Amino acid sequence: MTKIRYPQPLRKGDTIAVTAPSSGVPSELHFLLDLAQKSVIQAGYRVMEGDTVRTQKKAVSAPRERRAQELTQFLLDPVNRAVIPPWGGEFLMEILPLMDWEALRTAPPKWVLGYSDISTFTFSYTLLTGTASAHGTNYIDLGSREWDPLTRRWADVLSMTEGEQIKQVSSPMYQSSWERRRQQPEMGFDLDTPTRWRVLGDDDAAVHLSGRLLGGCIETLSSLVGTSFAPVEPFAASQDEGILWFLESAESSAAEIYRRLWQMKEGGWFRHATGVLIGRPGQYRDAQDFGLVDALGGVFGDLNIPVVYDVDIGHVPPQLTLVNGARGKVKVEAGKGEVWMELK
Numbered sequence: 001m002t003k004i005r006y007p008q009p010l011r012k013g014d015t016i017a018v019t020a021p022s023s024g025v026p027s028e029l030h031f032l033l034d035l036a037q038k039s040v041i042q043a044g045y046r047v048m049e050g051d052t053v054r055t056q057k058k059a060v061s062a063p064r065e066r067r068a069q070e071l072t073q074f075l076l077d078p079v080n081r082a083v084i085p086p087w088g089g090e091f092l093m094e095i096l097p098l099m100d101w102e103a104l105r106t107a108p109p110k111w112v113l114g115y116s117d118i119s120t121f122t123f124s125y126t127l128l129t130g131t132a133s134a135h136g137t138n139y140i141d142l143g144s145r146e147w148d149p150l151t152r153r154w155a156d157v158l159s160m161t162e163g164e165q166i167k168q169v170s171s172p173m174y175q176s177s178w179e180r181r182r183q184q185p186e187m188g189f190d191l192d193t194p195t196r197w198r199v200l201g202d203d204d205a206a207v208h209l210s211g212r213l214l215g216g217c218i219e220t221l222s223s224l225v226g227t228s229f230a231p232v233e234p235f236a237a238s239q240d241e242g243i244l245w246f247l248e249s250a251e252s253s254a255a256e257i258y259r260r261l262w263q264m265k266e267g268g269w270f271r272h273a274t275g276v277l278i279g280r281p282g283q284y285r286d287a288q289d290f291g292l293v294d295a296l297g298g299v300f301g302d303l304n305i306p307v308v309y310d311v312d313i314g315h316v317p318p319q320l321t322l323v324n325g326a327r328g329k330v331k332v333e334a335g336k337g338e339v340w341m342e343l344k
Helices: 027-042 064-076 092-098 101-106 118-129 153-158 179-183 218-224 232-237 254-266 292-300
Strands: 015-018 046-049 080-083 111-114 133-135 165-169 207-217 243-248 273-279 307-311 322-324 327-333 336-342
Touching: 027 046, 064 080, 064 092, 064 101, 092 118, 092 218, 101 118, 111 118, 111 153, 118 133, 118 207, 118 218, 118 232, 118 322, 133 153, 153 165, 207 218, 207 232, 207 273, 207 322, 218 243, 218 254, 254 292, 273 292, 292 307, 322 336
Parallel strands: 015 046, 015 080, 080 111, 111 133, 207 243, 243 273, 273 307
Antiparallel strands: 133 322, 165 336, 207 327, 327 336
16 A cells, blocks of 8 residues: 655744746746745745746746756755745646656655646656645735635645644635736635535535545646556555545636546546546636536546536635545535545
């Protein structure tokens, strides 16, 4: 059985390293980094910013070698306790062959937190080293004056000790548009639409799910199918609880979501699945008369496992902080959800 390695808890006064292993932040948006730094420092943490964060060219922050080197440096540096990239991007997969995975397997485990393309790394990091990682808010989204109740749980999760349990609940409201947030980023998310988690096959059904949590962004994870950076089958087979998947989409249509999930399924990724949580899709659109429910039914319909969608995960905030490798239990009833995680 793959034993999950849990990082030491993040405490007030600890240093958080910020590096950009995918996209960096162009100069006209540097003020977002300044806002995030101010908020994180006010919350009681120190910030160490890498050289890649404030540069951007050809859709990446720096050449792949430099991005891999800086991320490795921060993961091995005992000075910082956690790594939080500014945001995602497009081509994080380029650095995976350049990471020193053997050094990361033997080094003290360290928290990495992020979503979107950052999940390309956190997914492989957990599978290849057995180290727990966190899928949740990125650094830029911490730049508001006050964090909403679900977003602020990132600090509670990263401060957990091994063996500890934590409960998170679905948000009352979610943000349907980024327009106001772009105009006033310091004001936080514009939570304007009622949240409702839905169960595939019966929106109002009550379901319970459990298993070892694993997941990330559909678009970026699907690029890892069949590569050495995603040994899903041996990892999943070694977990007695099975795998409770969490997946979210950045900008795909229903047809694209179906194709990518089909690829994962045919690659054997869902062979040990006990259930699936699907986040609210970002920039989503139907493919003519083919919608998200059709896509999910086409992939998961014959697996006889519960599938819950429109969950607080990913590109439509706010979002849960979910730990790759943690034991998870989920209860959904009347559109509301509860998530328990145990670092064990």
